[in-house]
Amino acid sequence: LETVPTIRKLRAYAEQIRTSDLEKCLAKMGDNVNNNTRKAVEVLSRGIVNKLLHGPLQHLRYDGSDDRTLDETLENMHALNRMFNLET
Amino acid sequence: LETVPTIRKLRAYAEQIRTSDLEKCLAKMGDNVNNNTRKAVEVLSRGIVNKLLHGPLQHLRYDGSDDRTLDETLENMHALNRMFNLET
Amino acid sequence: PRKQELISHLKNGKNFLRNQNPENAFFEFKTALDLAQNIKDPIEEKKAARGLGASLQRQGKHRDAIKYHSMVLSISEREGEDSGNTEAYGAIADCYTELGDLEKAATYYDQYIARLQGD
Amino acid sequence: PRKQELISHLKNGKNFLRNQNPENAFFEFKTALDLAQNIKDPIEEKKAARGLGASLQRQGKHRDAIKYHSMVLSISEREGEDSGNTEAYGAIADCYTELGDLEKAATYYDQYIARLQGD
Numbered sequence: 385l386e387t388v389p390t391i392r393k394l395r396a397y398a399e400q401i402r403t404s405d406l407e408k409c410l411a412k413m414g415d416n417v418n419n420n421t422r423k424a425v426e427v428l429s430r431g432i433v434n435k436l437l438h439g440p441l442q443h444l445r446y447d448g449s450d451d452r453t454l455d456e457t458l459e460n461m462h463a464l465n466r467m468f469n470l471e472t
Numbered sequence: 473l474e475t476v477p478t479i480r481k482l483r484a485y486a487e488q489i490r491t492s493d494l495e496k497c498l499a500k501m502g503d504n505v506n507n508n509t510r511k512a513v514e515v516l517s518r519g520i521v522n523k524l525l526h527g528p529l530q531h532l533r534y535d536g537s538d539d540r541t542l543d544e545t546l547e548n549m550h551a552l553n554r555m556f557n558l559e560t
Numbered sequence: 561p562r563k564q565e566l567i568s569h570l571k572n573g574k575n576f577l578r579n580q581n582p583e584n585a586f587f588e589f590k591t592a593l594d595l596a597q598n599i600k601d602p603i604e605e606k607k608a609a610r611g612l613g614a615s616l617q618r619q620g621k622h623r624d625a626i627k628y629h630s631m632v633l634s635i636s637e638r639e640g641e642d643s644g645n646t647e648a649y650g651a652i653a654d655c656y657t658e659l660g661d662l663e664k665a666a667t668y669y670d671q672y673i674a675r676l677q678g679d
Numbered sequence: 680p681r682k683q684e685l686i687s688h689l690k691n692g693k694n695f696l697r698n699q700n701p702e703n704a705f706f707e708f709k710t711a712l713d714l715a716q717n718i719k720d721p722i723e724e725k726k727a728a729r730g731l732g733a734s735l736q737r738q739g740k741h742r743d744a745i746k747y748h749s750m751v752l753s754i755s756e757r758e759g760e761d762s763g764n765t766e767a768y769g770a771i772a773d774c775y776t777e778l779g780d781l782e783k784a785a786t787y788y789d790q791y792i793a794r795l796q797g798d
Binding site: 397402405406408409412417424425427428431432434435436437439442459460463464466467469471 | 489508537548551555
């Protein structure tokens with residue numbers, strides 16, 4: 385449970401990058417793109433972020449049943465907090 | 473220097489996600505999109521990946537001068553290897 | 561025509577959210593939700609519910625936000641079509657985290673994480 | 680017309696790369712490079728050089744790949760325009776890693792990482 389706030393912050397961190405880059409992209413494309421294109425771009429941005437987050441987030445969840453130890457899960461959390469500067 | 477192979481593998485991991493999702497996106501948009509749109513989408517995919525990788529990769533480089541210890545850098549490496557399954 | 565109106569309220573809502581005006585965003589999304597339910601358009605209904613949830617989160621009203629994000633999940637179940645569910649699970653978990661209920665947050669994050677890899 | 684031809688060779692090269700045929704990709708990119716130099720189009724010249732580097736990497740020819748990826752950096756310097764440099768630094772570092780020269784790889788990765796945050 386200690387890792388929950390890190391999950392929250394990492395999600396927020398990634399979402400901010402995603403929406404900011406997505407907006408820049410849509411602005412560049414201008415008004416002459418159709419909804420289909422817009423939707424494809426939105427799905428692209430979400431897909432990349434989700435797939436990149438999948439590994440780290442999965443390794444923040446410790447269900448007590450598999451061979452990952454709790455210690456390892458906490459080490460993952462500390463490393464992510466450091467690497468994404470999530471403590472501040 | 474021990475972290476160099478991890479940098480290599482993490483880059484390859486992310487690049488595979490990026491190109492695969494980018495191709496799916498371009499396929500959905502079809503042939504009726506212009507080069508400007510194509511380019512914006514390519515830039516979007518690269519921008520998101522680069523920004524998400526920046527933190528972790530930066531924390532894999534230990535230059536001996538700042539307050540990150542070598543131990544911390546190696547812990548980051550181990551965590552990334554675990555979380556992105558990079559050892560295999 | 562009503563679909564057009566609906567789309568335009570959703571768009572206004574998004575713009576208000578972007579411009580840090582969650583109160584006005586809420587009203588736009590509320591109108592959009594009513595319209596979507598009226599013309600029975602579940603996809604737009606989900607978008608409106610998600611927007612309402614996001615507007616409330618920005619105002620710190622996490623408990624109310626959970627209701628609207630959960631609405632996305634119920635619409636999915638009703639329609640047998642699960643678009644938007646990944647984001648809804650993540651957003652509900654975020655709300656529970658803010659409310660300090662880490663136990664519930666963890667349950668919803670698990671659902672969210674389990675859905676991250678697919679398309 | 681020659682620009683059109685150039686674009687089409689770049690496109691073929693990309694398709695060959697995608698379809699795991701780096702040998703044919705190499706020839707397409709080589710033709711594109713010659714054309715780009717001929718009509719003095721530095722942006723397309725970089726794309727061709729990058730493609731050549733990628734084609735050689737896929738064939739395990741890392742030393743030759745470095746030459747073409749480095750060409751991207753020289754073109755940037757010549758033109759005072761640094762598009763493509765981030766990727767070039769990363770790719771050169773990847774090649775040095777494969778060659779076991781971790782020292783050089785680290786130097787190029789540092790350049791690469793320093794450029795990741797901007798647009």
